[in-house]
Structures are given as structure tokens and as C-alpha cells.
Amino acid sequence: MSKKIGGRRAPTESDVAKLAGGSQSAVSRAYTKGASIAQKTREKILQAAKELGYQPNLMARSLATNQSNIIALAISNLENPFYANVAQQLSSQLREIGKHILLFTSPSDDETDPMLERALSYQVDALIMTATLASPELALQCKKAGVPIVQINRGSKIAGVSTVWGENHRAGEVAAEHLLKTKHKNFAFVAGSKTSSTSQMRQDGFIEHLAKSGIKNVPIAYGEYSFSGAANAARKLLSAKNRPDAIFCASDYMAFSVLDVAKREFNLNVPNEVSIIGVDDVPEASHSAYDLTTFSQPAGALAKAAIEIVEQMNSESSRRAMHIEVEGQLIIRGSTKA
Amino acid sequence: MSKKIGGRRAPTESDVAKLAGGSQSAVSRAYTKGASIAQKTREKILQAAKELGYQPNLMARSLATNQSNIIALAISNLENPFYANVAQQLSSQLREIGKHILLFTSPSDDETDPMLERALSYQVDALIMTATLASPELALQCKKAGVPIVQINRGSKIAGVSTVWGENHRAGEVAAEHLLKTKHKNFAFVAGSKTSSTSQMRQDGFIEHLAKSGIKNVPIAYGEYSFSGAANAARKLLSAKNRPDAIFCASDYMAFSVLDVAKREFNLNVPNEVSIIGVDDVPEASHSAYDLTTFSQPAGALAKAAIEIVEQMNSESSRRAMHIEVEGQLIIRGSTKA
């Protein structure tokens, strides 16, 4: 209490009411769209509010309405440009509908931040997760509280959790197809983590499509979605007796690392000695330092889909989880030979 | 109202009190550190709370205490890895002291997001801004509300706005010194925006130090802190009659772009034909695709300083703005010749 240090405390609806000559409820209604209030009264009130520099107290509003216009965003790794991009998109798209983001970053990719349960304390309208998995306990908590969960770019076996993702299986197929068409012989895959369904689906698409052309036993290494992990994976793959001439990576971020290792440590010419394909099409992929061929996963569309789900579930008070797949396409650049 | 759709509404302190056999105030005190309550009672209450899955309603708490434990973070460009890094650091350091981040991304670097004023509606404890400038009106609003503003990596002439930054002037000096020692002859500077004090200080340090060795008329181009802007700046500088053999860039992000253009469009060998130095030392700078020499600006330390300021101003209810400079150092890598 008593934080009204030097300055006077912020004006409230009552203050505005006094100045405008009305009641507190009138002021409240002036700010409520579709409320029963005369146009003239509303104008008088807004004028008075302006004079006082009145700003509605969203905490109080939230308490009264039981919704906060805040959405919790859990993101494991902001340094991965793909997720930074998604966050930026979410932020600007949410702003347009008057909602805000409460940011949670978690230390690990797979663990749910235990702090996340505290997000519910803020009466958030929804929980959007990227690169992190919802734990069953968290999902239960959210279900109890009627807070929808949407996972972006990660699958979930938990009932009631909605998901949004790119065309993961097709990404693998298309990458395989392109590499086959361009006469590659020895294929390899750099996976994310073993628990990532996204990585698994990309892998399945890739492996299955190659199998159709009779190519079996494609080596796989795990990059753990990190830069150093992918570097190790690359070292392992590239030092094998039968060195691959085509590497498909489960993310651009890992592909960058693989590119670095191939060029620098193995002195390989990309794309003549080895071609590399990623997934995501992050902005850096088009920078000429990487110039990476990749299957795109448009951050803007993913964000849009996630928000649609949230809006729909909140408005319909629906319990049914939704699942949306967002289209991508192969972007051919200089990291694969023609 | 009436959002208690399918499930029952979330348990409140009163529910817990009923189960534990006490009063609502007792429950409140059980959660208040240092409150007057018997150890046994507290345990009994916490037990009951656990059974019900009770989570304190932070909106209500905030309304009662007039502080939210929420800090507004305004960031213009999450895609710039330096700022993403700072955001990540802030997030994890704030988590440890039980505070959370409300994220605001603004479209432009220089403009303050008008939405930011609405942040105050959430009764945020502070406003941390990176890569964006506080407008005088915003500063006034914050002052009235007793909300401290801290700008990271941007100066401010507005009284009452605290700042945290790296050793900008020294960065320029050190870069100049290193390039002189390594026998470069033609120097150039890629600035951020004209309004950025950070860029200006780096420039001053660079130019002044060169002037001491009799070097005058160093060409300057503006990269606007964007990838494409820096590419244009690089094109302009590198196509001059007297091509520079040493370029200092006001940020790593821009240096990456300059590197790309030098290598790809001008077919220059880096570092033999042109050396490039950045500022920040973002993670990518060490990736071998760039391998950039740079003056570091540690995100962790910047975040820590900003949080210190916030904590101190909030605890002392102090009005006095604070200014902290964080040390950096030159990290020599492969983009400059030996």
C-alpha cells in the first residue's frame, strides 16, 4: 500500500466522474463498447478523462470481468531466429486486437517451465507455447481454469491441447525429391531432439520418400536444435567413410551450423561437394553468408493461426482443441547444387 | 462475466479458508512473507490450498497492493539477435526475483509505440526499453504514475529517464586503435541512425581517435540498424574511388550485412582486402560464417544493470534517474587481418 510517493495517485473513474458531473458507472460505460450511454454524455466524459490523463486500470477491469486480455507466451529460446520471428509476429498481430503478451522463457527445450503454472495466476486468456512442451499437469490446470493452450511447431499427445504447425511431413518429402532430382547420392538427416514430433515428421517424410527410390539406411544424427549440437552432428556425419553429399536439417538454425562445419572444418565446397537444406526460412537464410535452400514455415501465418484458435476458443467457450497446418514451400538458394 | 463455462470457477482464498477452517485473511497472510501468522496455521492452509489447486489471483493482489510484479519491456526489433539476447537475459533474471515481462514490440526504431502508454494501465512496476526511445509525453506519464523508465543501449536527454549502456565511446577508440596497429590505411564507419546517441558516441570515439593519428575525412554511411540499410551503406562505401580497407560498424547485425556485400558483391577477401569490426558480440559473431571481430557489449550485464536500477528506484521510491555503463572488450576474430 501507500505507493503514492511523491506524486498524487493515478486518477480513477470516480475522479473523472466528479469532473464530468456524472457517476462512476457512467464513466465505466463510456469505455464499454455497446454500453447504454448517451453520445453526448460519453463525449463529455472522454473529454474530462483526457484532461485528467485518466487511464483505465486494467487490473481492476480484469478482476471484474475475469479476463485480462493478456496471453502468456512460453518460448524456450529467443536466440533461435525462427522463434524470435514468431514472437514478433504474435506480438504485432495481438496488438491489433488489443491483447498483450506476458513473456515466459524457459531454460530447456523440452521441460515445461514450472513457473508457467503461475501464469494462470494472471488470469491469462490463453497460453501459446513454442519450442516447449506442455506437461500433462499444466494442461490439466489450464483445462480447469478454462484457458486454451496452443502449441506452435510442436505436436502434443495431450487431449485438449491445440496445435499449429507447418507441413512437416511434406517438407521432408519435398527436400528428398529436390535432392534426388539434382542427382545426389548419399543422404543424411540432422534431427532435432528425439522427443520432437516436428523433427520426427520431417524425418519420416524424408526417409520414406527416399525409400521409394530404393534408398535405405540413411544416417541420422541429433543436433538437439542447438548450434553446437548441430556442429557435432555434422562432424559425425561428414567424417563417416561414406560421406554424404546431401544433408537435410530439421531447422535452418542447425543447417547454419552444419554449413559452417562443412566449409570450415572439412573444407568442403557447398554446394558442389555437399548440398544442405534446412527448414523454416528464417531471415538469415537469405543472407548471402548462408544463402540456404530451405522449406519455408511462415512465422506470420503460424502466428495468425494460433491467434485464430485462441479467439475462437475464447469466444465460443469451446473445449475442443483445434489443429491447423500452415502451408510452406521449398525456397531454392545457393546451398544446393542445380 | 460468467466465463465459468464448463468447469467450476477457480478456487479463491475463501474456498481455501473454508476447507482449512479459518478466515480469508488468514489465507492471505499465509502467502504474505513476514505476516503475523502461526506456523501451524500456515501449514494447514498451504495444505488445503494444494488440495484445491489454489493459485493466488495476481490481478486482485495487484489491485490491492498497487503493484503488479510486471515489467513492461519495449523492444523494437526482436529479429536483431542482440536485442533478442537482451530480452532473454532480462526474462530469466527477472524470473528469479518473481517478476514477469509484458512484451511490447514497436514497428519502428525511433518512434515510441503509442500503445506503450497503455502499458501503464497494467500498473507495471517499471518500463524497460531497448532500441526505442521514450517520448517526452510517455516519460511525463510515467513520472506521474511513479513508474521508472530504463533505456538500454540508447541515450536520453529526458530528465528522469535512466540509462544503461556499453562503453560506446571506448568501443570506437579501441576499434580505431586496433585497425591502426594492424596497418590499415583507409577507414570508414557504418552508423546506425542519425538520431541514435549510441551510434553517435561510437562514431565520435572512432573518428576522434583516428584524428589523433592525423587521419581526417573518414567517410560515414548510415545503415539504419537494418540488414538492407547496412547493405546499401556498404555498397556506397565500397564503390568509392578510394576504397576503404577497414570498416567499423555500429552493430554486429550491420557488420554481417557489410561482410556479405563485401564478399559477394565486391568479391573482396576479408580480411586481406578489407577488415570489418562490429559492436555487440552477438552469438552469431562467433559462428564461422561470420567470424567477426567485435567490441563486446554483454547482454547479461546490461540486463542486470537495468534490473538493479528498477529495483532500487522501486524500493526507495526514488525519483532520481540512474546511469550505468557496462564494460566491454575487443574480441579479435577472423574479420580483421593480423
Added chain:
DNA sequence: TGTATTTTTGCATACGTATGCAAAAACTGA
């Protein structure tokens, strides 16, 4: 055991906004 002291408890109220309800005001049509 009884009194003085300290600790713990519950009551009542405050925080700022939203909203059902009834009263008041503004219209409508003849």
C-alpha cells in the same frame, strides 16, 4: 494460579471497474 505481555486471529473495509436493476429522463404518437 493470576496477571501482563506477546502472538495470532477475524472483522471490516479498501483497491478500481463492471453490471443487474429500478428510477429518472427523454422521446413517441395521438
Added chain:
DNA sequence: TCAGTTTTTGCATACGTATGCAAAAATACA
């Protein structure tokens, strides 16, 4: 002008938690 209808207003109360205050309980001391 007046009764009937619609719109607008204010009152009262609710949302969930924090806290000053006085009453109650526990403890200390003689």
C-alpha cells in the same frame, strides 16, 4: 398535453486480495 415506450442514469453490489484494528488466544512471568 398525456400516457406509453425507449433510452439513459445512478445505486448497490460483486470480483479476490491486503491490511489496520481490536478481540481472542497463547505465552511468559511471578
